[in-house]
Amino acid sequence: MDLGDVDGEVDVSLDYTGLQRSEQVMTESDTVRDRIAFLRGLRSVRDFRPDPVPREIVDDLLEVARWSGSANNSQPWELVVILDRETLRSLAAVEGYAKHLAGAPLGIVLVMAGEPERVGHETYDEGRLSERIMLAAAVHGVGSCIGWFAGDGRQAAKTLLGIPASRLVRTVLSLGYPDDEARRARPKREQPRKPLAEIVHQERYRDTE
Structure with missing residues (x-):
């Protein structure tokens, strides 16, 4: 991987030499680029339509969650699925x-x-599990x-x-179909990302200041 800085940009092309044939099939095809664009495009959604999320989609999310990786395959989680609007409003009102x-x-x-x-x-x-569920939701068009x-x-x-008191509870995910009109009504804020040249180091850390 050549991370040479050219005009403030970084070349992050990968060298696939030495990979087995089965590992090379996912390289620069349109399908791969579409998937990369999908991963790059995931954004938080805070405005939802009232439409319920179908049960079969919820089941997909839970199945993806079940197969998420964990340290030593400990699977240290349980999930509470909440559809009741009053409960959701009560949780929204607690500190956090x-x-x-x-x-x-x-x-x-x-x-x-x-x-x-x-x-x-x-x-x-917990972070791995959260991201997996959110990505699975996005596959179905659920924000x-x-x-x-x-x-x-x-x-x-x-x-x-x-x-139970012994459990650790700190993360919650809200899910639903995006309310595009409400999102458009929100003030627009730029969401720039730092260039790769600023955040990627090759072999050793280098002073970027």
Whole structure:
């Protein structure tokens, strides 16, 4: 991989020499580029239409979640699927950053095992699980946004959902079909990304300042 800086850009082309034939089939085909564009295009959705998410789609999301990777295959999670609008509004009101739940037709609360000696592992796995569910939702045209229970909000969420005190509850996903009109009405904000030349280092860290 050549990361030479040319006019502020980085060449991130990969050298496939040495890969087995079966590993080379996914290179520069249109299908691959479409998938890369899909992954790049995932954005949080906070405005939802009231239409329910069909059960078969919810089942797909849960199946993808079930197959998400975890440290030592510990699978340290359980999922609470919430369709009740009153419960969603109550969760949106607790301390944290999940107000978008109030307008969502579907919420999924991630319940982690909460083992004190594995908090670091569970934090890592929790992020992987969240992203997997959000990507699976996007495949079906379902928008999503990650939320976070903070402070007393974590215990409040446990109480609302009957979750045992020993479990760790902090992440929640709101899901639903995007309300495009509401999104267009929001003030537009640029979302630039840093160039690769600024964030990628080859072999050793280099001073970019």
